Amino acid sequence: MPEVQKRGAFIVVEGLDRSGKSTQSTQLLEKLRSAGIDAKLLNFPDRTTTIGKMIDSYLRSESELDDRAIHLLFSANRWEAASSIESSLRAGTLILCDRYAFSGLAFSAAKGLPYTWCRAPDVGLPAPDLTLLLDVSPEQQAKRGGFGAERYEKAEMQERVRAVFERVGDEMGAGGRWVVVDADAEQDAVAYELWRHVEPLAQGTEEPIRRLW
Ligand code: T5A
Ligand code: NA
Numbered sequence: 001m002p003e004v005q006k007r008g009a010f011i012v013v014e015g016l017d018r019s020g021k022s023t024q025s026t027q028l029l030e031k032l033r034s035a036g037i038d039a040k041l042l043n044f045p046d047r048t049t050t051i052g053k054m055i056d057s058y059l060r061s062e063s064e065l066d067d068r069a070i071h072l073l074f075s076a077n078r079w080e081a082a083s084s085i086e087s088s089l090r091a092g093t094l095i096l097c098d099r100y101a102f103s104g105l106a107f108s109a110a111k112g113l114p115y116t117w118c119r120a121p122d123v124g125l126p127a128p129d130l131t132l133l134l135d136v137s138p139e140q141q142a143k144r145g146g147f148g149a150e151r152y153e154k155a156e157m158q159e160r161v162r163a164v165f166e167r168v169g170d171e172m173g174a175g176g177r178w179v180v181v182d183a184d185a186e187q188d189a190v191a192y193e194l195w196r197h198v199e200p201l202a203q204g205t206e207e208p209i210r211r212l213w
């Protein structure tokens with residue numbers, strides 16, 4: 001019997017601003033690599049592309065854009081990377097991603113745009129095999145470094161974002177593909193919890209790549 005071809009797993013780290021996504025994804029990448037796993041870390045928005053530069057300027061409040069226009073730019077910024085994500089997965093590389101379409105949906109719906117409208121532009125993107133939602137309390141969030149510098153970093157907005165993430169989690173169901181992690185905990189405790197969920201996927205998966213949503 002021919003051996004079934006494994007592909008790399010697609011793992012997304014999501015959460016509110018200052019929940020520790022970048023800290024944890026960087027640490028996870030190191031841990032995977034030192035375990036001999038071929039892994040790559042992406043982050044959205046990717047502020048280095050032409051579209052990403054427009055997003056960056058908007059987030060720093062250096063430019064204004066219609067709510068729908070910026071939503072579509074965030075989505076386009078993911079589509080720019082979609083084929084390269086797929087080819088990496090097929091080549092056996094584990095893709096770790098700091099924010100993805102769930103942030104797109106949560107932040108724009110929190111501003112008041114219709115939920116179903118917000119989901120539409122991301123339909124068809126590669127779907128993660130696992131999403132780890134770092135859930136941070138408003139109190140912890142306010143204590144962390146740098147909070148308040150960018151456009152969405154305001155308590156009321158973050159509360160609304162948190163509510164949309166909850167709805168997304170409910171809709172994803174209990175299939176183990178959406179895991180909520182207590183991000184108020186010490187960094188090492190969060191890392192330990194994340195690893196527990198990531199380790200079973202580290203060697204890859206035989207499942208076909210699914211699509212959002
Ligand atoms: N957005 C994004 C959209 O509106 N639509 C979209 O489609 C997408 C993709 C920028 C904004 O864009 C919005 C959402 C955002 O508002 P970004 O570039 O990811 O998104 O935001 P950043 O500002 O880079 O990152 P965050 O603010 O989200 O922070 P992180 O990555 O969650 O947190 P991190 O790791 O940088 O940690 C923050 C601080 O907390 C400390 C760290 O040392 C650091 O000082 N910390 C802890 N302290 C105590 N205990 C712990 N467990 C800690 N973990 C980290
Ligand atoms: Na970040």
